[in-house]
Amino acid sequence: MPVGTKGTVKGLTPGDLREAGAGIVLGNTYHLYLRPGSDLIAEAGGLHAFMGWEGPILTDSGGYQVFSLARTRRISEEGVEFASVYDGSPHVFTPELTTRVQEELGSDLAMVLDECPPANAGREYHEDSLRRTARWAKRSKEAHKRGDQALFGIVQGGLYPALREESLARTVEIGFDGYAVGGLSVGESRDELLETLALTAPRLPVEKPRYFMGIGDPVGILQVIALGVDMFDCVLPTRLARHGAALTQDGRINLKNAKYRWDFGPLDPGCLCETCAGYSRAYLAHLVRENELLGHRLITLHNVRFTVDLCRRARREIEAGHYESWSRTWISRYTRSDHKRADELE
Amino acid sequence: MPVGTKGTVKGLTPGDLREAGAGIVLGNTYHLYLRPGSDLIAEAGGLHAFMGWEGPILTDSGGYQVFSLARTRRISEEGVEFASVYDGSPHVFTPELTTRVQEELGSDLAMVLDECPPANAGREYHEDSLRRTARWAKRSKEAHKRGDQALFGIVQGGLYPALREESLARTVEIGFDGYAVGGLSVGESRDELLETLALTAPRLPVEKPRYFMGIGDPVGILQVIALGVDMFDCVLPTRLARHGAALTQDGRINLKNAKYRWDFGPLDPGCLCETCAGYSRAYLAHLVRENELLGHRLITLHNVRFTVDLCRRARREIEAGHYESWSRTWISRYTRSDHKRADELE
Numbered sequence: 001m002p003v004g005t006k007g008t009v010k011g012l013t014p015g016d017l018r019e020a021g022a023g024i025v026l027g028n029t030y031h032l033y034l035r036p037g038s039d040l041i042a043e044a045g046g047l048h049a050f051m052g053w054e055g056p057i058l059t060d061s062g063g064y065q066v067f068s069l070a071r072t073r074r075i076s077e078e079g080v081e082f083a084s085v086y087d088g089s090p091h092v093f094t095p096e097l098t099t100r101v102q103e104e105l106g107s108d109l110a111m112v113l114d115e116c117p118p119a120n121a122g123r124e125y126h127e128d129s130l131r132r133t134a135r136w137a138k139r140s141k142e143a144h145k146r147g148d149q150a151l152f153g154i155v156q157g158g159l160y161p162a163l164r165e166e167s168l169a170r171t172v173e174i175g176f177d178g179y180a181v182g183g184l185s186v187g188e189s190r191d192e193l194l195e196t197l198a199l200t201a202p203r204l205p206v207e208k209p210r211y212f213m214g215i216g217d218p219v220g221i222l223q224v225i226a227l228g229v230d231m232f233d234c235v236l237p238t239r240l241a242r243h244g245a246a247l248t249q250d251g252r253i254n255l256k257n258a259k260y261r262w263d264f265g266p267l268d269p270g271c272l273c274e275t276c277a278g279y280s281r282a283y284l285a286h287l288v289r290e291n292e293l294l295g296h297r298l299i300t301l302h303n304v305r306f307t308v309d310l311c312r313r314a315r316r317e318i319e320a321g322h323y324e325s326w327s328r329t330w331i332s333r334y335t336r337s338d339h340k341r342a343d344e345l346e
Numbered sequence: 347m348p349v350g351t352k353g354t355v356k357g358l359t360p361g362d363l364r365e366a367g368a369g370i371v372l373g374n375t376y377h378l379y380l381r382p383g384s385d386l387i388a389e390a391g392g393l394h395a396f397m398g399w400e401g402p403i404l405t406d407s408g409g410y411q412v413f414s415l416a417r418t419r420r421i422s423e424e425g426v427e428f429a430s431v432y433d434g435s436p437h438v439f440t441p442e443l444t445t446r447v448q449e450e451l452g453s454d455l456a457m458v459l460d461e462c463p464p465a466n467a468g469r470e471y472h473e474d475s476l477r478r479t480a481r482w483a484k485r486s487k488e489a490h491k492r493g494d495q496a497l498f499g500i501v502q503g504g505l506y507p508a509l510r511e512e513s514l515a516r517t518v519e520i521g522f523d524g525y526a527v528g529g530l531s532v533g534e535s536r537d538e539l540l541e542t543l544a545l546t547a548p549r550l551p552v553e554k555p556r557y558f559m560g561i562g563d564p565v566g567i568l569q570v571i572a573l574g575v576d577m578f579d580c581v582l583p584t585r586l587a588r589h590g591a592a593l594t595q596d597g598r599i600n601l602k603n604a605k606y607r608w609d610f611g612p613l614d615p616g617c618l619c620e621t622c623a624g625y626s627r628a629y630l631a632h633l634v635r636e637n638e639l640l641g642h643r644l645i646t647l648h649n650v651r652f653t654v655d656l657c658r659r660a661r662r663e664i665e666a667g668h669y670e671s672w673s674r675t676w677i678s679r680y681t682r683s684d685h686k687r688a689d690e691l692e
Contacts (some may be wrong), residue, residue, distance in 0.1 A: 009633065011639035013624075036607065036632040044610055044628060052624045261382065266391055277361075278398045282390060286353065286382040293357035293642055 001026040001058060001233040002304050006035065006072070007051045010238055011297040011305070014053040020273065021312065024056040024108075026233045029101055034084050034091075038104040040296035046106025058233070059107035061098040062212070064182075065113050073259035075115065077132065095139035103146045114154040119188040126158035127166075134170035141174055148187065150177035152211060157201055158183060158328035159192050164200045178209040181229075194223055201228040218247060218334055219309055222327045225314050237303035242296045244288035247306045251334050255299070260285040273305035274298075311345040347372040347404060347579040348650050351383065353397045356584055357643040358650070360399040367487075367653040367658065368618065370402040373578045375447055376411035380430050380437075384450040392452025404579070405453035407444040407486070409460050410528075410559070421461065423478065441485035449492045457526065458486035460500040465534035472504035473512075480516035487520055496523035498557060501546055504529060505538055510546045524555040527575070531560040540569055547574040564593060564656055564680055568673045571660050583649035588642045590634035591651045597680050601645070605629040617650035620644075 002009045002017065004025045009017060017025060024167055027047055032038060044050040047057055063080070066073060070082040079094030095113040102110035114133040137153050144151050153176035157163030170181060179313050184193045197212065201224075204210050209230045215221060216234020224232060236246060244255045248268035253260070275284070275298040279289040287295030317326040348355045348363065350371045355363060363371060373393055378384060389395040393403055409426070412419060416428040425440030441459045448456035460479040463471055483499050492498050499522035503509030517525065527546050530539045543558065547570075550556050555576045561567060562580020570578060584594060592600045594614035599606070609627040621630070621644040633641025663672040 006636050006638060007629070008638050008640045011643065013640065013644075015620075035636060036628070040608060040628065043608070048624075050629055052629070080418075175519065189492070190555075262386060262389070274359075274361075280390065280396070282382070282386065283396055283398070286386075286396075290352050292352060292354050293639055294354045294359065295640055297357065297643065298359075317457060 001231065002238060002307075003028070003233055003235045004033045004051065004053075004057075005235070006039070007047060009295070009304070010242065011300045014051065014055075015026060016301055017053065017304070018055070019135075020301060021308040021309075022055070022304060024058060024231075025053055027057055027059045027105065027107060028062070028065060029098060029105065030062035030069070032059075032105060033062060033101050034086055038101045042104040042106070046104075050105060053111055056108040057105075058109040058231075059102045059111065059112040060213075061102070061106050061111040062093055063098070063111075064116050066093055067116050075132075079113070079134070079136075080115070095136040096143040099140045099151075101144040103144070103149065106146075107149060108340045109145075109150045109152060109178070110144070110150050111229035112137040112154055112176075114156060114182055115182050116156065116186060119183075119186050119192070121158065123158070123160055123163070126156070126160060126163050130156040130163055130167040131170070134167065134174070137171055138174050139235070141176070152178040152180050154180045154182040154213070154339065155204075156183040157200075159188055159196050161196070161199050164196060165203070168200060168203055172205060173209075176208070178211060178231075179204045180211040180213050182213045184212070185234075190220070190223075192215040194227065197224060197227050197229070204228075216307065218307065221307070221310060221330050222331060225311075225318075226323065226327060230287050237307045238300050241303045244295070244299065246284075246299050247303050249330075249333060251336065255281065255285045255288045257285075257297075267299075267302055268306065271302065271306060271309070273302050275305075348584060348619065348653075349374070349579055349581045350403075350546050351581070352377045353380070353387070353393060354587065355646070355650070357639070357646045359543065360397065360401075360541045360614040362647055363399065363650070364401070366647060367654040368401070368650060369654075370404060370577075371399055373405045373451065373453060374408070374411060375401055375405045375444060375451065376408035376415070378405075378410060378451060379447050380432055384447045388450040388452070394452060402452075402454040403447045403459065404455040404557075404577075405451050406559075407457040408439055409457075410443070410462050411549045412439055413462050414656070421478075421483070425459070425482075426461070438620055442489040445486045445489040445497075449490070449495065452492075453495060455496045455498060455524070456490070456492075456523075457498050458483040458500055460502060460528055462502065463504065463534060464530050465505055465529075465532050465538070467504065468578040469504070469506055469509070469552075472502070472509050476509055476513040480513065480520070483517055484520050487522070492612045498522050498524040498526050500528040500557075500559070501550075502529045502601040503546075505534055505542050507545050511549070514546060514549055518551060521565045522554070524557060524577075526557040528559045530558070531580075536566070536569075538580070540573065542546060543570060543573050543575070544605075547662045550574075562653065564653065565677050567653070567656060568660065568677060571657075571664075572669065572673060584646050587645035587649045590641070590645065592630075592645050593649050595676075595679060597682065601627065601641075607635075613645075614652065617648065617652060617655070621646050621648040621651075653692075659661060 005028045041050045066082045069085045072083040098113045115129045153171040155167045157167040211231040212224045212229040215232045216236035261283045266276040317323045351374045411429045419428040444459045461475045499517040502511045503513040557577040558570045558575040562582035583665045606627045612622040664668045
């Protein structure tokens with residue numbers, strides 16, 4: 001899911017997203033609640049109408065941003081108090097409020113309010129937190145009224161297998177339309193992430209979608225898919241693009257590197273996106289160096305298409321029964337050290 | 347002509363420009379010579395291939411930027427020395443060099459190197475300058491080799507009718523494929539601009555295109571068309587867009603104003619562009635407030651389309667013989683004080 005933080009995947013129109021093959025877009029409840037306000041978006045006819053995107057939308061609950069952006073916040077059983085990142089104004093997110101806000105936004109998939117503690121918060125903190133998150137999940141479900149909107153629960157528990165198991169059991173017991181694995185990609189190593197996910201994902205109900213919150217690098221995507229994940233989101237492909245970095249089948253390249261100035265080939269010869277079809281690396285490198293809006297846009301378009309195409313291919317390989325060998329070969333090409341080294345040296 | 351300073355009309359693809367109806371795009375020789383370099387663009391197959399725009403391109407000679415951007419510059423008979431705005435490196439533009447650079451860029455219309463003094467430089471300075479500009483124009487023409495590229499001369503002479511007449515006579519005597527009126531829009535009042543243009547434009551050869559350098563506001567466009575101008579360029583429509591200001595038939599509106607936050611109507615009800623068809627003022631106002639790339643892009647698209655549509659309409663009214671009455675009515679609606687005042691108050 002490309003991330004449309006504030007009701008826009010930065011630089012792209014809904015038409016571009018369709019063209020790139022995006023099947024669903026993520027919106028951030030925290031940002032949209034504060035700016036322009038979910039009341040305004042409801043008045044516009046919901047987030048789909050407001051941003052002009054007719055495809056599915058998933059909204060998070062805002063919890064992650066409260067915990068990652070807030071300078072001051074206070075958690076209680078009731079919910080979480082925080083100061084707006086925009087103007088410092090005080091707000092309280094409760095399970096009931098974030099559910100109502102997501103109903104106003106009119107997303108197709110909504111998330112329960114959860115707490116996402118840092119990996120190193122300690123076992124006792126994680127235990128208390130996951131139990132509160134489970135109680136919040138129950139309140140979110142009870143508050144949820146829209147029949148045309150799915151509601152997902154979130155499994156927490158840090159890196160502790162027993163706590164993951166407890167959180168999973170409590171969340172599944174409440175019963176949701178899908179389940180997310182949260183609290184990873186928050187400071188732990190990639191190995192710790194995968195180990196914890198490997199214990200958690202297989203125990204989630206097989207008939208419900210499994211959503212890994214916060215992964216978007218190509219290798220990470222293939223790794224979590226291998227563990228049974230169906231959905232994921234991350235700002236990485238779009239944020240990288242705005243820094244001049246493009247994803248290619250031969251690894252990530254930084255268009256600020258001098259060697260691309262005179263490189264008149266396409267960004268990624270294997271890609272069929274508008275950017276690769278219409279522009280050279282030299283032109284994109286020029287736009288990036290001059291900090292031109294069009295550079296951000298064209299590379300974003302490519303990175304989204306690249307990531308969506310990767311997921312499509314993964315789906316095909318799973319169906320054909322070749323996922324493991326295919327993904328091993330793909331990762332090996334993507335991470336080949338000579339490519340990486342060449343780019344890091346400049 | 348929308349301005350594609352550095353090989354891109356900021357935020358738009360060539361496809362967007364076609365969609366907006368742009369028939370020709372302007373490129374800045376000064377910027378392209380310094381970044382990424384005309385040698386690199388020549389290697390890419392010229393500016394058309396480099397930026398992916400198949401339609402006509404006009405390049406200026408770079409003279410205007412030398413005079414407006416340079417902190418240090420020294421004019422001699424040979425040419426003009428200046429320090430790059432990017433890195434302070436020293437360069438010399440001569441008529442021969444800027445002609446060759448434009449041939450490398452491969453534009454369809456090239457301009458002679460001229461000096462564009464400030465309106466208040468004094469009569470003596472203007473007199474010396476226009477004569478040097480005429481000598482430079484002759485050298486530009488002698489240096490010009492590409493048969494597939496038109497070359498335009500430029501009339502200078504400040505606000506002095508006799509000097510305008512002299513510059514015009516000297517330039518027409520050399521003989522060019524088209525003629526530009528330069529040295530206006532450089533600090534004088536709009537009335538002075540129009541008075542000077544009214545003396546100059548009618549004396550230009552009727553069978554050759556007349557290009558007014560540097561006007562782009564809707565009223566100004568209609569005023570110079572009335573005086574016989576065929577072509578003009580300005581960054582105004584695109585620059586305004588990046589500041590959140592949109593052109594509408596009811597005047598210029600600033601989307602940062604609070605009243606647009608809850609305005610769910612289209613930007614300009616009379617416009618058929620992608621922006622007006624697909625998005626509300628409220629959504630655009632949100633994007634502008636959040637400084638989102640998509641806001642710059644969508645309003646740029648609209649402002650370019652609006653300006654191109656205005657010119658198309660002007661052409662039709664000229665052909666129908668109703669230009670004067672139509673443009674009077676149009677300007678009166680565009681500048682109606684109640685609209686303007688409403689926007690200025692907020």
